[in-house]
Amino acid sequence: MVSEWVTKNRFDPEYLPVIEKKLFFEGEEKKRSITNYVVLLTLATIIATYGVISGSTATVIGAMIIAPLMTPIMAVTLAMILGRGLA
Structure with missing residues (x-):
């Protein structure tokens, strides 16, 4: 089953x-992307802090959903795979 899924979903270099472009923020989009990231992370931090203080697990989970942490994780992974950032 796994080998069938892997053969059907091969990576296409094109x-x-x-x-x-979606993972590495460069050029004109860099400032806007970083601003959006900081705003969302700040809101998620405020919501998570409120959730911890009030003892609400659902609020903390909601803050984790708002947090924009997946894009940087995927960007670092792709950079490691491609060898970017190495001298």
Whole structure:
């Protein structure tokens, strides 16, 4: 079952520029993307703090959903795979 899924879902190199554009913020979009990231992370921090203080697990989970942490994690993973950032 797993080998069947892997053979059907192979990576297509022609999509690499599209993936890089979505994960690596460069050029004109860098400032806007970083601003959005900081705003969302700040809101998530405030909501999570309120959830911890009030003892509400659901509020903390909601803050984790708002937090924009998945994009940087995926960007670091892709950079490691591609060897970016190495001298």
